[in-house]
Amino acid sequence: MTEEIGTFELTPPEEITARVNKLQKKMDDKGVDLALIIQNVDLFYLTGTIQKGYLFVPLKEEPIFFVQRHYERAATESPLRCIRMKGIKALPSLLHEYGLGGKRVGLELDVIPVSLFYKIRDLFRGWEILNISEEIKEIRSVKSDFEIQQVKRSGEIIDQVFSEVSNHLREGMSEMELDGVLISIGRAKGHQGFLRMRGFNQEMMNIYVLSGESACTISFGDTPLCGSGVTHAIAQGSSTKRIKRNEPIIIDYGGGYNGYVTDETRVFVIGRLKDHLARAYQVAQTIIEDLESSARAGELATRIYERAKEIVAKEGLSQYFMGHGEGQVAFVGHGIGLEINEWPIIGRGFRKPLQPGMVFAFEPKFVFPGEGAVGIELDYIVREEGMERVTHFPKDIISL
Amino acid sequence: MTEEIGTFELTPPEEITARVNKLQKKMDDKGVDLALIIQNVDLFYLTGTIQKGYLFVPLKEEPIFFVQRHYERAATESPLRCIRMKGIKALPSLLHEYGLGGKRVGLELDVIPVSLFYKIRDLFRGWEILNISEEIKEIRSVKSDFEIQQVKRSGEIIDQVFSEVSNHLREGMSEMELDGVLISIGRAKGHQGFLRMRGFNQEMMNIYVLSGESACTISFGDTPLCGSGVTHAIAQGSSTKRIKRNEPIIIDYGGGYNGYVTDETRVFVIGRLKDHLARAYQVAQTIIEDLESSARAGELATRIYERAKEIVAKEGLSQYFMGHGEGQVAFVGHGIGLEINEWPIIGRGFRKPLQPGMVFAFEPKFVFPGEGAVGIELDYIVREEGMERVTHFPKDIISL
Numbered sequence: 001m002t003e004e005i006g007t008f009e010l011t012p013p014e015e016i017t018a019r020v021n022k023l024q025k026k027m028d029d030k031g032v033d034l035a036l037i038i039q040n041v042d043l044f045y046l047t048g049t050i051q052k053g054y055l056f057v058p059l060k061e062e063p064i065f066f067v068q069r070h071y072e073r074a075a076t077e078s079p080l081r082c083i084r085m086k087g088i089k090a091l092p093s094l095l096h097e098y099g100l101g102g103k104r105v106g107l108e109l110d111v112i113p114v115s116l117f118y119k120i121r122d123l124f125r126g127w128e129i130l131n132i133s134e135e136i137k138e139i140r141s142v143k144s145d146f147e148i149q150q151v152k153r154s155g156e157i158i159d160q161v162f163s164e165v166s167n168h169l170r171e172g173m174s175e176m177e178l179d180g181v182l183i184s185i186g187r188a189k190g191h192q193g194f195l196r197m198r199g200f201n202q203e204m205m206n207i208y209v210l211s212g213e214s215a216c217t218i219s220f221g222d223t224p225l226c227g228s229g230v231t232h233a234i235a236q237g238s239s240t241k242r243i244k245r246n247e248p249i250i251i252d253y254g255g256g257y258n259g260y261v262t263d264e265t266r267v268f269v270i271g272r273l274k275d276h277l278a279r280a281y282q283v284a285q286t287i288i289e290d291l292e293s294s295a296r297a298g299e300l301a302t303r304i305y306e307r308a309k310e311i312v313a314k315e316g317l318s319q320y321f322m323g324h325g326e327g328q329v330a331f332v333g334h335g336i337g338l339e340i341n342e343w344p345i346i347g348r349g350f351r352k353p354l355q356p357g358m359v360f361a362f363e364p365k366f367v368f369p370g371e372g373a374v375g376i377e378l379d380y381i382v383r384e385e386g387m388e389r390v391t392h393f394p395k396d397i398i399s400l
Numbered sequence: 401m402t403e404e405i406g407t408f409e410l411t412p413p414e415e416i417t418a419r420v421n422k423l424q425k426k427m428d429d430k431g432v433d434l435a436l437i438i439q440n441v442d443l444f445y446l447t448g449t450i451q452k453g454y455l456f457v458p459l460k461e462e463p464i465f466f467v468q469r470h471y472e473r474a475a476t477e478s479p480l481r482c483i484r485m486k487g488i489k490a491l492p493s494l495l496h497e498y499g500l501g502g503k504r505v506g507l508e509l510d511v512i513p514v515s516l517f518y519k520i521r522d523l524f525r526g527w528e529i530l531n532i533s534e535e536i537k538e539i540r541s542v543k544s545d546f547e548i549q550q551v552k553r554s555g556e557i558i559d560q561v562f563s564e565v566s567n568h569l570r571e572g573m574s575e576m577e578l579d580g581v582l583i584s585i586g587r588a589k590g591h592q593g594f595l596r597m598r599g600f601n602q603e604m605m606n607i608y609v610l611s612g613e614s615a616c617t618i619s620f621g622d623t624p625l626c627g628s629g630v631t632h633a634i635a636q637g638s639s640t641k642r643i644k645r646n647e648p649i650i651i652d653y654g655g656g657y658n659g660y661v662t663d664e665t666r667v668f669v670i671g672r673l674k675d676h677l678a679r680a681y682q683v684a685q686t687i688i689e690d691l692e693s694s695a696r697a698g699e700l701a702t703r704i705y706e707r708a709k710e711i712v713a714k715e716g717l718s719q720y721f722m723g724h725g726e727g728q729v730a731f732v733g734h735g736i737g738l739e740i741n742e743w744p745i746i747g748r749g750f751r752k753p754l755q756p757g758m759v760f761a762f763e764p765k766f767v768f769p770g771e772g773a774v775g776i777e778l779d780y781i782v783r784e785e786g787m788e789r790v791t792h793f794p795k796d797i798i799s800l
Contacts, residue, residue, distance in 0.1 A: 008631035040601040040620075050635045052601070052620040070618040070726060077632050107514075113600050114509040114517045115531065131515065179593075180584030187580030192634045193605050194594070200513050201440040201452070205593050218470040220440075220452040231408035232477050233659025233738075234592045235450045259633025326470060338633075 008258045011048035013079035015146050019046055019139065020063055020080075026135040033059050033102025035132055036120065039111045041196055041338045042136055044259060049077035054091065056100050064098055066091070091123050106132035111198065141335055141343035142357040147260060148381055151336070151359055154257035155379055155390040157189045158264050161253060166400055171245055171270050175209040175238035176230060182207055182253065192256035198339045205237040206254050212247035214239055215373035218327035224365045225252060225323075225373050246271040248372040248397075250365075254340060261336045262390060263361035265377030267397045273374070280366040281374040281397055283315050287332070287364040288376055288393065295387050297356050301333075301344040304354075308332045308364060320366040333362040336379060358382040359390075408658045411448035413479035415546050419446055419539065420463055420480075426535040433459050433502025435532055436520065439511045441596055441738045442536055444659060449477035454491065456500050464498055466491070491523050506532035511598065541735055541743035542757040547660060548781055551736070551759055554657035555779055555790040557589045558664050561653060566800055571645055571670050575609040575638035576630060582607055582653065592656035598739045605629075605637040606654050612647035614639055615773035618727035624765045625652060625723075625773050646671040648772040648797075650765075654740060661736045662790060663761035665777030667797045673774070680766040681774040681797055683715050687732070687764040688776055688793065695787050697756050701733075701744040704754075708732045708764060720766040733762040736779060758782040759790075 023046065027035055037043055037055040043065075044050045046057070051074035053067035066085040067074040075082040085094060095101075105124050110133035112120070121129065143151070161182055168181045183206060187193065197204050203221075210227045219226040219235045226236040243249055248267050255262035267281060287308045295304050312321045322329050331347025334340070336359055344350060344358055359382070365375025374397070379390035423446065427435055437443055437455040443465075444450045446457070451474035453467035466485040467474040475482040485494060495501075505524050510533035512520070521529065543551070561582055568581045583606060587593065597604050603621075610627045619626040619635045626636040643649055648667050655662035667681060687708045695704050712721045722729050731747025734740070736759055744750060744758055759782070765775025774797070779790035 008633070010632065038601075040603070044633060050620060050633060069620050069622075072726075073617075073619060073632075073635070109514040109518075111513050111600070113511050113513055114507075115533070116600060117514045118509075133515070174588075176590075177584075177588045180587030183587070184577075184580030184584040187583070187638075188574075188577045190576075190630060190640075192631055193579075193629070193637050194603070194634070196603075200511070200516060201438075203440070203594070203596075217473075219473060220450060220469050222469075229593070230590060231592050231658045232410065232473075233408070233444060233450060234594070234656075235473070237593050238587075240590075258631045326472075 010077055012146060015144055016046065016048050016079050018144065020057060022139045023057055023135070024059055026139060027057070027059050027106060027132070030106070030130060030132070030135065031104055032106040032130055032132060033104050034100060035106040037108065039108050041198065042108060045140055045338060047074070047078040047080050049074045051077070053085065058100060058102070064100070066094055088119055095123070102127070104128045104130055106130050108133050108136060137343050140337055142355050143337060143359050144357070147337065148359065150258045150260035151262055151379065152390055154255035154260050154262040155264070157186060157191055157257060158253050158255040158262055159391045160189055161186050162264070162266050165251065165268060166398065169243070169249065169268060169270065169400060172242050174240050174242050175211055175214060176240055178243070179207050179209045179238035182209070182251070186253070186255070190257060192259070195254045195256050195261050196339045197341050199341070202341070204254070204340065207238070208236070208252040209238040209249070210373065211241060211243045211249045212372045213370055214241050215248070215250050216324065216367055216369050218323070218325070222329055224327070224329050224363070224367065225250065243270070246273065248273055248277055248374050250373045250375065252377060259338050261338070261340045262379045263336055263340060263377055264379065264391060265363060265365070265375060266394055267374050268400065269397055270400045272399065273397060277368065277371065277374050278397065280317060280320065283312065283317060284364040284366065284375045285395065287311050288362065288378065291362055291380070292387055292389070295354065297382050297384055298353050300353055301346050301350045302348060305332050305347050317366060320368055322365060324367040324369050327367065332364055333360045335360045354382045356382055356384050410477055412546060415544055416446065416448050416479050418544070420457060422539045423457055423535070424459055426532070426539060427457070427459050427506060430506070430530060430532070430535065431504055432506040432530055432532060433504050434500060435506040437508065439508050441598065442508060445540055445738060447474070447478040447480050449474045451477070453485065458500060458502070464500070466494055488519055495523070502527070504528045504530055506530050508533050508536060537743050540737055542755050543737060543759050544757070547737065548759065550658045550660035551662060551779065552790055554655035554660050554662040555664070557586060557591055557657060558653050558655040558662055559791045560589055561586050562651070562664070562666050565651065565668060566798065569643070569649065569668060569670065569800060572642050574640050574642050575611055575614060576640055578643070579607050579609045579638035582609070582651070586653070586655070590657060592659070595654045595656050595661050596739045597741050599741070602741065604654070604740065607638070608636070608652040609638040609649070610773065611641060611643045611649045612772045613770055614641050615648070615650050616724065616767055616769050618723070618725070622729055624727070624729050624763070624767065625650065643670070646673065648673055648677055648774050650773045650775065652777060659738050661738070661740045662779045663736055663740060663777060664779065664791060665763060665765070665775060666794055667774050668800065669797055670800045672799065673797060677768065677771065677774050678797065680717060680720065683712065683717060684764040684766065684775045685795065687711050688762065688778065691762055691780070692787055692789070695754065697782050697784055698753050700753055701746050701750045702748060705732050705747050717766060720768055722765060724767040724769050727767065732764055733760045735760045754782045756782055756784050
């Protein structure tokens with residue numbers, strides 16, 4: 001971190017060109033003449049700026065970014081052609097002026113709300129509208145060296161924060177107190193402040209400090225651990241529960257650096273864990289070791305999940321794996337990047353092969369009702385030769 | 401705050417009944433037979449739980465909440481009839497089974513994404529689909545006593561945090577360091593962890609610590625101050641800039657308690673501000689005093705904005721008011737509640753009258769390019785007899 005404002009690395013121009021080319025290739029495969037990108041994260045990915053506007057990507061020509069706010073900032077940050085625009089009503093004449101034509105337009109229909117869609121549809125009267133969400137997710141799932149560098153820096157911040165937990169964790173403090181301290185440490189080390197998650201009604205906290213039975217609450221989110229939160233209005237995250245001796249304290253901290261997310265979990269204990277919890281932690285380690293020794297580019301993501309389930313079944317822990325009862329989820333990992341719920345999903349039925357450059361969080365966890373949760377979450381980069389870990393691998397529960 | 405988990409007050413059943421009745425009245429006015437509510441905050445408002453599901457509100461009969469996840473939690477928190485359901489595909493048979501019929505269905509089209517809408521549309525073949533977003537916003541804009549109580553508690557937390565700023569603010573510390581410390585204090589006092597904002601691509605931080613020229617950056621958001629943020633990928637919030645003597649340090653902190661948001665801003669200085677900045681702060685105070693002495697229930701929200709602009713014009717400060725240059729925004733206040741961008745908007749063209757029970761943040765601010773920003777933000781409850789302030793009114797810039 002430096003003292004100056006905005007010194008984080010901008011996306012290199014050649015990187016933007018490569019991303020646009022990948023999208024154009026997908027457009028060609030699907031028969032799309034023109035893509036209109038509006039969602040802020042997709043915009044950031046394709047333009048290099050999070051400023052507000054409408055990005056048009058024609059099949060063959062250069063993209064044009066019509067910027068609503070703030071033009072100067074967008075034009076400084078993005079290597080693409082930026083054109084100042086007022087509001088959405090100006091678009092038809094701009095399309096005409098810049099010769100953006102065709103018969104089939106691609107939109108991010110997984111995220112664009114209906115009211116906005118109605119306005120856009122009016123601009124494209126006579127066009128066929130296609131959904132290009134899956135194509136964008138697929139492109140974004142394979143990371144460049146530049147992106148992997150940002151992920152690694154995000155991982156370093158979280159690794160440093162975890163190394164400081166034992167200086168602050170004390171019996172009798174509340175989960176929320178520890179939560180606040182760790183957030184402030186992360187922020188001082190350059191954490192970007194919040195994490196992005198794609199989709200309607202998706203919400204998350206940066207950090208979950210869950211002690212003992214707090215980790216067993218089930219909530220709306222599709223996650224193995226969510227916590228009760230401080231209020232049922234949020235219904236996830238750390239609570240006012242005080243941390244006790246001999247219970248598992250599981251901390252899930254999402255890093256964020258220059259837009260890129262990591263997701264890591266560690267277990268701490270003041271005193272000593274009961275044997276069956278310590279044993280489950282070892283099984284989580286075995287699952288991690290299996291991933292590191294056997295997973296390969298080309299393997300179907302769902303196969304890794306199935307192998308994890310086989311290990312768990314052999315140990316007789318199936319009913320506690322990735323949640324308990326109705327809280328159980330059907331995955332053990334998820335892609336990370338600019339958002340925390342990217343592809344690949346290392347879960348049931350996700351039948352796409354791992355590709356070099358994919359980055360995912362891998363989180364074998366066990367929830368024991370009334371007692372708490374144990375597990376590990378680490379981030380991995382898929383390489384030709386195997387899995388590269390982003391941070392170090394904590395072999396043991398960290399006991400104080 | 402107590403030690404127990406989940407001890408925040410649940411929404412009282414009679415409160416839920418009153419809210420549902422208000423919606424049914426609006427449905428009747430619009431000719432809607434059945435409303436389907438999906439957005440999480442609208443769900444929380446109408447059911448009392450943030451758990452995931454589909455709420456059906458018929459015009460005359462009792463609502464039914466079909467819960468996807470987590471049923472037990474929803475059934476505990478909501479006084480409404482809760483029915484367990486698997487996925488969206490189960491809805492047609494459930495609608496049939498529970499006799500939910502009609503010809504015109506109301507949906508939250510401002511937030512429902514197109515892909516999800518297509519699935520819902522298939523369920524309502526032969527029905528007319530109407531947008532009930534505005535009706536919901538209108539109902540939610542008038543708060544009950546219970547809601548106002550939550551807002552006040554949110555305000556208390558932030559007030560306490562502001563009273564501790566001078567214990568932590570030091571020359572040479574970075575904005576982000578102070579940001580982190582204040583977040584951790586808020587969290588320890590019961591801050592819910594994040595704030596909700598309605599709409600596509602809407603993002604915000606809980607806190608903005610902006611010193612000197614940091615407050616002058618323009619970004620994508622429709623706010624007078626956004627900051628540069630630690631990275632252009634976020635493009636708002638506190639940065640790594642170090643805090644200097646004699647520059648305005650403006651801190652905007654969004655409170656969150658039991659779902660309810662407040663939004664408050666204070667100015668600090670280490671040393672002394674230049675006269676023209678101190679003068680602008682006094683003008684912000686004058687605008688606040690005008691609101692407190694003259695605003696009334698029944699007055700059009702836009703009139704308050706116009707009066708503020710008149711005061712500013714008389715002082716010759718129009719070019720700095722609510723941003724500078726392209727960063728200028730056309731409002732001076734915004735409704736708050738479960739989300740931070742509710743109605744009323746105290747801004748240009750918002751021609752709805754203030755009603756008793758409305759709650760809004762009021763934020764006269766001035767941005768001086770290259771120098772920084774000064775201003776105040778306070779929250780108000782509209783009463784029959786005038787405006788009730790949520791927290792105390794800081795008459796002076798707080799100098800260290």
